[in-house]
Structures are given as structure tokens and as C-alpha cells.
Amino acid sequence: MADPASYRPRPGEIPTTPGVYRFVDDHGRVIYVGKAKNLRARLSNYFQDVANLHPRTRTMVTTAAAVEWTVVGTEVEALTLEYTWIKEFDPRFNVKYRDDKSYPYLAVTMGEEYPRAQVMRGAKRPGTRYFGPYGHAWAIRETLDLLLRVFPVRTCSSGVFRRAASSGRPCLLGYIDKCSAPCVGRVSPEEHRTLAEDFCDFMAGDTARFVRRLEARMKEAAAEMEYEQAGRLRDDIEALRRATEKNAVVLTDGTDADVFALAGDELEAAVQVFHVRDGRIRGQRGWVVEKVEDVTDAELVEHLLQQVYGAVDEVSDVEGAAPVRDAVPREVLVPQLPPDPKQMAAWLRGIRGSRVDLRVPQRGDKRELAATVHANAEHALMLHRTRRAGDLTTRSQALQEIQEALELDTAPLRIECYDISTTQGTHQVASMVVFEDGLARKGEYRHFAVRGPEGDGARDDTAAMYEVVTRRFKRYLTERSETDEPDSDFTDAPESAEVGPEVPERRRFAYPPQLVVVDGGPPQVAAAARALADLGIDDVALCGLAKRLEEVWLPGEPFPVVLPRSSEGLYLLQRLRDEAHRFAITYHRKRRSKGMTASVLDDVPGLGPARRKALLAEFGSVKKMRAATVEEIGAVRGMGASTAAAVVEALSTVSRDTVAAPPDVGESIATESK
Structure with missing residues (x-):
């Protein structure tokens, strides 16, 4: 742990203006971001006697190795820059808000030529309007089904839309008047966009305008004795009212x-x-x-x-x-x-x-x-405590058991696991998965295409493991050396600056693990240990987990460490190994599918790289492309009828050859050779 006095700025060096500051550790990773009206006054609070600091603040300042800051013009700019840096660097000591569940939204993709209404979860996308969140996806679908009577906007996927456009026939919703069918030209793009904008206005709360408009049209139809049209408009008004009544009135003054x-x-x-x-x-x-x-x-x-x-x-x-x-x-x-x-x-x-x-x-x-x-x-807090109490205890116990079994100085808060996947030596790939504090950190996952000395793959799993670990930690050493260089952009920014400087791109490999786990036994562990030794890295622990008896192997040890079958530490290592295996297999299948597709399509007359890329982007796999018709392939941008027919013929020929081949040829599933 670092002494805060070792990196405390000199007296008078910190400006007294508004700004944003960052604490970074000895690997250059940003661990805390904050803002202040007066940078000098705020930062001085961190450099008092550590015994007087709050325990969490004490941990942060002793973990850090440097402090950097940026001066901005106003406090509002400081607020904006602080948020930007928190999103960019995900500091471990900042407050983290995690959704207590995955919430669905009703989304309208206004950024597309033909906007689409659909259920969406996850991060919000530019050019899309969101309504909600709703408690359940079925609530969105019920509301959407009611509103499609009045606002028949598109709800189909891009593939369905393109197929309908190429065939000239709309889908079922187009036939029952719950879609205006822009795919077949029933409405123009401008008319469909107007429908989508009206739909969004209604969902945003402007409901009375549309009800009044439909009521006026209903009265006109009744006055002209068009009773069938008037009856339909009456049903539309009722549908709008039912959709509105799904949300209870809680504030009678129409408050937003x-x-x-x-x-x-x-x-x-x-x-x-x-x-x-x-x-x-x-x-x-x-x-x-x-x-x-x-x-x-x-x-x-x-x-x-x-x-x-x-x-x-x-x-x-x-x-x-x-x-x-x-x-x-x-x-x-x-x-x-x-x-x-x-x-x-x-x-x-x-x-x-x-x-x-x-x-x-x-x-x-x-x-x-x-x-x-x-x-x-x-x-919500009560439910969270009930669900997480056992989980928090179990995770802590698992990390402690791993620490004791491997005789580590501290619990391994960051663990990386590596796995190799190949099919008979072809399309060799590797995966790196990361667990922090016993939880998967999927944003840190990485995969590698194994190159080998000649560029055609490694000779076996141990050579592949040596290459992958070497490449990962070479990147670590490179990025660490870049981090060690002084960066005047942050430590001595001019007081006249009105906005923060460009933030360096977040380094992907600059933060090392406390423990490396490889999927395999002594040969794989020895290969990984040799890679670390060749790079001069001696502060990262290493072990391997062999599948046969779930034994934990340490470098140079003749006998394995055997953890009890009921051990939470063993269970955590198994989860790591299984996750690395899943991630490697997924990437391997993707590369193999693309490789097979490319090889099949190379000899098709008139099919160049751009068209091959378009086909792969549209269908995604050999299996889906084989199931497609000539018309569906011809609907892909840049494809003509004759070229589409040639593609179908080439794929059907390969399919017949594959059926006639032995079971281990062609579509075999990616497995490891360990």
C-alpha cells in the first residue's frame, strides 16, 4: 500500500478553481473520480492523517499512486466532466448504481427510414425514443396491440421487412390493418414517419388531442350516414382510452x-x-x-x-x-x-x-x-438483502479458500482464466475471462486468434497457451510503461481552460490480475509459467484446473492441490473455467463458420469480397445461408438473380458433400484437445 504523502502535490501546485480530479493506482488505472468548487481545498482533505479518514476513503488513498486534475470554467462543466469520466473509466471506489432488475422499454426507432415500435432492454441507443420503463414486457405488448388500431406503425424486424418488400406481400399485421405496410408501398416514408411521430406524442402524454380528433371524425362520419366508419372510429377511441387507463392517475393536476x-x-x-x-x-x-x-x-x-x-x-x-x-x-x-x-x-x-x-x-x-x-x-432493499446475504458471504468464503489453498498473501480480487479451443488444429482461438470480487466482469473479457510461429496456428495447446499468455502480458508491460510516462495534460492544466482536455483511451490490459487460472493440467500450467518468466513477471500467481479430477495444479509441483468437493473456492474456479470454455467455444464457432462460408463462396463467379461480406452480415452462419432461397439471397444489397442462384448451387453442393463425408469432417463441434 502506498503512503499518500509520497504522491501529495507540492504546496501551491493545486489551483483554487473548479475542476475534476482523478486518483490512479500504480498500474495507471483510474480508481476514483471527483469534482470540486475549489480543487485545493477539496484535495487537501485526502492528505491529512490517514487515521482520521473514513475506512473506505483510507483504502482508496492508500491504493492510489498519483492524483491528477483538470481545471474547468464553471461548476456545471465540472459536473458534466465528472459524469463523463465515471462512465469512461468505471472507477472501483465511486458509487455504482446497478439496476435491481432488467427493465423493458417501449422503443420507437426514429433514426430509421421506417421507424419501428418494439420492446427494448439494456443501454439506450441514439435516435430512438423510449417510453417506460415497464414492470413487464407483456404490459408493453398489450399497450402496443391496443394502439396499433389507431397508429399502425411498423413492428416487424429488418429481415421480415426486407422479405416482404422483395415479395410484394405484407405480413399478417398488414392484412389485418395493424400495420400501414410501408414495406409494400401502401404509405410513403413521410406518411409512415408522421404516424410514428403521432404515436410518440400519444405515449408522451398528449392523449386528449388524438381523442378529440377521432371524436370529431366519428361525428362527421355519423352525420354523413357512414355508420360502419363511425363504428370503427368509436372502437379506436375506446382503444385509446383503455391504453390511457392502464396507468392510474396519481396527481390530478396533470403534473410531469x-x-x-x-x-x-x-x-x-x-x-x-x-x-x-x-x-x-x-x-x-x-x-x-x-x-x-x-x-x-x-x-x-x-x-x-x-x-x-x-x-x-x-x-x-x-x-x-x-x-x-x-x-x-x-x-x-x-x-x-x-x-x-x-x-x-x-x-x-x-x-x-x-x-x-x-x-x-x-x-x-x-x-x-x-x-x-x-x-x-x-x-426493494429488503429483497436485495435477502437475495445477496448468502451470496456476499459465499463469495468472500470462496476467495479466502483460494487464498489459503494457493498460499497467497492476499485474496485474489481479480482473477483471469484462459482456455484454448480448436478443431483438429484448425481455427485455433483462446479466451480470457475476468472475475473481480468473485463476479464476472464481462466488459473485460477478451478473445485471441492463435497465430503460431508461421501464422497458421500453434502446434498444440501448450504452444497456444504460451503465445496467448505472452501476448496478454506483453500488452500489460507496454501499457504500464506508457502509464508511467508523465502526463502534463492532467497534472498542470492552465487555469484559463474552460473545458477538460481529451481523455486518453482506456487501456485494455494495463491492470494485471492477482491470479491467472489456465484450463488444463501440468503441461498448460508449465507453458503459462514459462511465458510469465520470460517476461520477468513474478508478482502474479498461477494455477491450472484439470477437468478429469478437478485438481488444482501449481507450477513446478509434482502433486496437485485437492480442494474438497464442497469447497466454495473450487466452485468459483469451476465457474471461471466453464465461463472461459463457453467464451472460447462461442468465438471458435464464429470463426469456423465464417471460414467455411468464405471458402465455399470463393469460387462463386461474380461474387467479390464486398458481396461475401454482405452475405455474412445478413445471414451470420452457413446453416442459415443454406436454408435461404434464391429470392432471399437476391434481396441482399448488391446481389443479382444469377449470382444468388450460383451461391445457392455452391452451398447445396457443399451440403451434399458434407452429408457424404465421415462424421468428424465438416460440421464437427469445436472441442479442446486436452
Whole structure:
């Protein structure tokens, strides 16, 4: 552990202006990001006697090896830059908001030529308007089914849309008038976009306008004795009303607000938000926060607003994106004001484009609704504790058992596992999976195409393992040396700077593991140990897990370490090994499929690299391409009828040869040679 005095800036070196600072460890990894009105005053708090610091802050400053900062013009710019850096570097000591479950949204892809309405989860995409989140996907589908009577927008996938366009026949929804069928030209792109915009306006809360418009048209049809048309319009009005009534009225004055609540203790907290539009609850969302730093409730609220509305700012700042008024309401009701409410309100106003009222509800219906949201937060925290109590204990026990079994100095908080996958020596690949604190960190996963000395693969698994470990840790040494170079952009930024400098690209391999696990026995362990020794790396522990008897092998040891079958440490190592195997197999199958497709299509007359790439992008695998018809292949961009027929003939020929071949030729499943 480092002594904070060893990297404390010299007196007078830190400016007294607003800015954002970063603590980095000895590997150059950003471990904490913060902002301050006065950088000198804020940073001095970290360099007092460590005994007086909060335990989590003490751990952070003793883990760090340097502090860097950037001066900005205003406190609002500091808020924005802090959010950007937290998203960029994912610092381990910053507050992390994790969804307590996966929430579905009703999304309309306004960035496409023919916008599509669909259920979406995960990260928000530019050019798409989102409504929700909903508690269940079926609730979205019920609402969408009702609204398609009035707003028959496209809901089909791109593949279905292209097939309908090439055949000239719409899908079922087009025949039953729940789609305007732009695929076959029933409506123009402009008319379909107008339908999609009306659909979005209705979902955003502008419901009365469409009901009034349909009522006027119904009366006109009845006056002209077009009773069948009037009856259909009456049913459309009823469908709109049913869709609107699915959300209960909670605020009768038609308020647009997001209502936040917080419930927790010193270690963790649960957050809930109700999205209220036009007085109705349009969505609900929750997060669970592990307090890895010493923060107050006011600071948690500030970080929460950054988390929720910072993503809105990113997605909306592109051409064709949704208006941010849909996502940032007129009122933001919080359980406690952030440390600088005026600054936060100014930031929200900049995103929305108009005034945002940030306050704590004191009385009336809004206070009662805030109490309801708080009750939901308490319930969510209780469920989280029930589900995670055993898991937290088990993970800690597993890491401790691995530490004791392998005689490590500390528990291996970061573990990397490597696996090799090949089919009879062809298409050799390797995987690297990462677990931190006993949990998979999928954003850190990597795969490798094994090259070999001649560029055609390694001779066996041990040579492949040596190559992959060498390549990974060579990158580590290279990026570590780059990190060690002084970077004046951050440590001595001019006080006149109004915005932060360019942030360096996040290094992919600069953070080493405490433990490397390889899938295999003594030969694979020896190969990995030789790779580490050749690079001069002696501070990373190494072991192998052999499948046959689940034995743990250490470098140079004649006998394995045998963990009890009921050991949580063994179970964690098995999960690592299985995850590395799954990741390697997935990549191997992908490469093999592309390789087979390329070899089959190389001899097709008139099929060049661009068309081969288009076919692979459209169908994704040999199996799907073989199942396609001439018309479906011809519908791919750049393909003609004669070329499509030649492709089908080539694939059918290979298919007949494969059937006639022995079982271990052609479509054999990727397996390891260990």
C-alpha cells in the first residue's frame, strides 16, 4: 500500500478553481473520480492523517499512486466532466448504481427510414425514443396491440421487412390493418414517419388531442350516414382510452415529474423512481447502490441524478434523437437536495432546454406519492438483502479458500482464466475471462486468434497457451510503461481552460490480475509459467484446473492441490473455467463458420469480397445461408438473380458433400484437445 504523502502535490501546485480530479493506482488505472468548487481545498482533505479518514476513503488513498486534475470554467462543466469520466473509466471506489432488475422499454426507432415500435432492454441507443420503463414486457405488448388500431406503425424486424418488400406481400399485421405496410408501398416514408411521430406524442402524454380528433371524425362520419366508419372510429377511441387507463392517475393536476426515494444504511442503499407524466405513472425503475466511498444521502442524490439524466444527455445529443423533454420533466422531486442544488438545477435546465424545478416535496399529494416511492425503495432493499446475504458471504468464503489453498498473501480480487479451443488444429482461438470480487466482469473479457510461429496456428495447446499468455502480458508491460510516462495534460492544466482536455483511451490490459487460472493440467500450467518468466513477471500467481479430477495444479509441483468437493473456492474456479470454455467455444464457432462460408463462396463467379461480406452480415452462419432461397439471397444489397442462384448451387453442393463425408469432417463441434 502506498503512503499518500509520497504522491501529495507540492504546496501551491493545486489551483483554487473548479475542476475534476482523478486518483490512479500504480498500474495507471483510474480508481476514483471527483469534482470540486475549489480543487485545493477539496484535495487537501485526502492528505491529512490517514487515521482520521473514513475506512473506505483510507483504502482508496492508500491504493492510489498519483492524483491528477483538470481545471474547468464553471461548476456545471465540472459536473458534466465528472459524469463523463465515471462512465469512461468505471472507477472501483465511486458509487455504482446497478439496476435491481432488467427493465423493458417501449422503443420507437426514429433514426430509421421506417421507424419501428418494439420492446427494448439494456443501454439506450441514439435516435430512438423510449417510453417506460415497464414492470413487464407483456404490459408493453398489450399497450402496443391496443394502439396499433389507431397508429399502425411498423413492428416487424429488418429481415421480415426486407422479405416482404422483395415479395410484394405484407405480413399478417398488414392484412389485418395493424400495420400501414410501408414495406409494400401502401404509405410513403413521410406518411409512415408522421404516424410514428403521432404515436410518440400519444405515449408522451398528449392523449386528449388524438381523442378529440377521432371524436370529431366519428361525428362527421355519423352525420354523413357512414355508420360502419363511425363504428370503427368509436372502437379506436375506446382503444385509446383503455391504453390511457392502464396507468392510474396519481396527481390530478396533470403534473410531469420524476419522484425519487432512497432507503439504506452505511453499506448499501436502494433507490426507486416513479416517472409521472400528465399525472399518471408512466414507468418505475430501481437501483441498488453499494457505497464503496464515504458519501452522504445528499451526495448519493447528486450521483443518482447524474446517472439518470447524464445518459439522457448523451443519447439525445445526436441527429434524430428523442427530444429530452420526454425524459427530463418539469419537476424533479428528491428525498434530499444535493450539496449544490442550484448547480444541479442549472445542469438539468441545460439538458431539458427549459426550467426544471428541483425540490423536496413538503405537503399534499406529491409528498404522499414520495412516501409511496420510499416504501417501494424499502421493499426493494429488503429483497436485495435477502437475495445477496448468502451470496456476499459465499463469495468472500470462496476467495479466502483460494487464498489459503494457493498460499497467497492476499485474496485474489481479480482473477483471469484462459482456455484454448480448436478443431483438429484448425481455427485455433483462446479466451480470457475476468472475475473481480468473485463476479464476472464481462466488459473485460477478451478473445485471441492463435497465430503460431508461421501464422497458421500453434502446434498444440501448450504452444497456444504460451503465445496467448505472452501476448496478454506483453500488452500489460507496454501499457504500464506508457502509464508511467508523465502526463502534463492532467497534472498542470492552465487555469484559463474552460473545458477538460481529451481523455486518453482506456487501456485494455494495463491492470494485471492477482491470479491467472489456465484450463488444463501440468503441461498448460508449465507453458503459462514459462511465458510469465520470460517476461520477468513474478508478482502474479498461477494455477491450472484439470477437468478429469478437478485438481488444482501449481507450477513446478509434482502433486496437485485437492480442494474438497464442497469447497466454495473450487466452485468459483469451476465457474471461471466453464465461463472461459463457453467464451472460447462461442468465438471458435464464429470463426469456423465464417471460414467455411468464405471458402465455399470463393469460387462463386461474380461474387467479390464486398458481396461475401454482405452475405455474412445478413445471414451470420452457413446453416442459415443454406436454408435461404434464391429470392432471399437476391434481396441482399448488391446481389443479382444469377449470382444468388450460383451461391445457392455452391452451398447445396457443399451440403451434399458434407452429408457424404465421415462424421468428424465438416460440421464437427469445436472441442479442446486436452
